[in-house]
Amino acid sequence: xxxxxxxxxxxxxxxxxxxxxxxxxxxxxxxxxxxxxxxxxxxxxxxxxxxxxxxxxxxxxxxxxxxxxxxxxxxxxxxxxxxxxxxxxxxxxxxxxxxxxxxxxxxxxxxxxxxxxxxxxxxxxxxxxxxxxxxxxxxxxxxxxxxxxxxxxxxxxxxxxxxxxxxxxxxxxxxxxxxxxxxxxxxxxxxxxxxxxxxxxxxxxxxxxxxxxxxxxxxxxxxxxxxxxxxxxxxxxxxxxxxxxxxxxxxxxxxxxxxxxxxxxxxxxxxxxxxxxxxxxxxxxxxxxxxxxxxxxxxxxxxxxxxxxxxxxxxxxxxxxxxxxxxxxxxxxxxx
Ligand code: SF4
Numbered sequence: 001x002x003x004x005x006x007x008x009x010x011x012x013x014x015x016x017x018x019x020x021x022x023x024x025x026x027x028x029x030x031x032x033x034x035x036x037x038x039x040x041x042x043x044x045x046x047x048x049x050x051x052x053x054x055x056x057x058x059x060x061x062x063x064x065x066x067x068x069x070x071x072x073x074x075x076x077x078x079x080x081x082x083x084x085x086x087x088x089x090x091x092x093x094x095x096x097x098x099x100x101x102x103x104x105x106x107x108x109x110x111x112x113x114x115x116x117x118x119x120x121x122x123x124x125x126x127x128x129x130x131x132x133x134x135x136x137x138x139x140x141x142x143x144x145x146x147x148x149x150x151x152x153x154x155x156x157x158x159x160x161x162x163x164x165x166x167x168x169x170x171x172x173x174x175x176x177x178x179x180x181x182x183x184x185x186x187x188x189x190x191x192x193x194x195x196x197x198x199x200x201x202x203x204x205x206x207x208x209x210x211x212x213x214x215x216x217x218x219x220x221x222x223x224x225x226x227x228x229x230x231x232x233x234x235x236x237x238x239x240x241x242x243x244x245x246x247x248x249x250x251x252x253x254x255x256x257x258x259x260x261x262x263x264x265x266x267x268x269x270x271x272x273x274x275x276x277x278x279x280x281x282x283x284x285x286x287x288x289x290x291x292x293x294x295x296x297x298x299x300x301x302x303x304x305x306x307x308x309x310x311x312x313x314x315x316x317x318x319x320x321x322x323x324x325x326x327x328x329x330x331x332x333x334x335x336x
Pocket of ligand 1: 250251252288289290291292294295296297298301306321322323324
């Protein structure tokens with residue numbers, strides 16, 4: 001069966017102006033997201049990974065127009081989200097939900113869980129008033145919260161339970177796409193696994209599509225179909241999960257993979273330590289943006305920007321942006 005695109009992002013840019021000087025003029029821009037394109041198909045989970053400051057969360061916010069993007073196109077079910085009126089956008093937000101890292105910050109502390117969910121149902125007019133109570137209890141059950149807890153306040157729940165409530169709220173409006181922005185990052189490892197499993201089973205039941213945003217490749221391994229690796233506002237590698245984990249091409253992806261802990265103490269893994277911090281997105285490095293930290297950088301890397309390409313030893317859907325993909329093939333150990 002042919003895959004149907006749900007979300008297509010084309011040449012998306014998000015440059016935040018920096019005001020300065022006496023007159024408060026724009027003196028520069030933070031190039032948080034700088035010309036990225038990708039497609040997410042119905043029913044799949046695509047993860048965006050990268051260190052803090054790579055532009056992954058900004059991408060999620062730009063798709064939902066929580067911050068208006070500088071330029072580009074975002075098609076959701078064939079319609080350009082960025083040209084919709086506010087009224088149409090409000091309607092569309094029902095289809096595209098977001099779950100944040102800290103659900104506590106987005107749950108009203110003065111409302112019980114039941115009130116929070118009922119409010120979401122009322123705003124989006126999902127069910128009739130008399131059906132709301134049943135719908136709330138049903139949603140809570142789906143995410144593993146007992147009915148007797150519905151009258152409790154957010155502070156009476158653990159971090160993992162609060163994230164479950166955040167998921168229930170996102171689900172309440174029957175979305176098609178859920179953007180999970182570092183949704184499990186603040187949770188303990190065992191709770192992370194439970195929430196990831198919950199997201200997976202809900203995906204099947206409700207035919208959901210996920211855009212999963214995380215700094216941790218180890219976490220996205222469990223949930224992703226495809227992975228996009230971002231560095232300083234650019235996509236540096238993209239491919240299906242197996243390509244990224246078993247045949248990574250970009251030195252940055254290899255460094256991220258080498259940082260994932262291996263549970264077996266007998267197994268030695270070569271760790272690639274990156275020099276320094278991520279450079280400022282105000283004046284990103286010339287040529288390949290990764291050249292200031294790449295252990296393999298040459299003079300060419302400082303002047304010429306590499307584009308996303310697929311070489312013979314890579315799957316058709318696998319792309320990486322590095323001048324030396326062919327030279328590296330097989331030279332740096334992959335994460336197995
Ligand atoms: Fe490293 Fe050069 Fe490849 Fe960039 S293009 S990743 S600097 S080798």
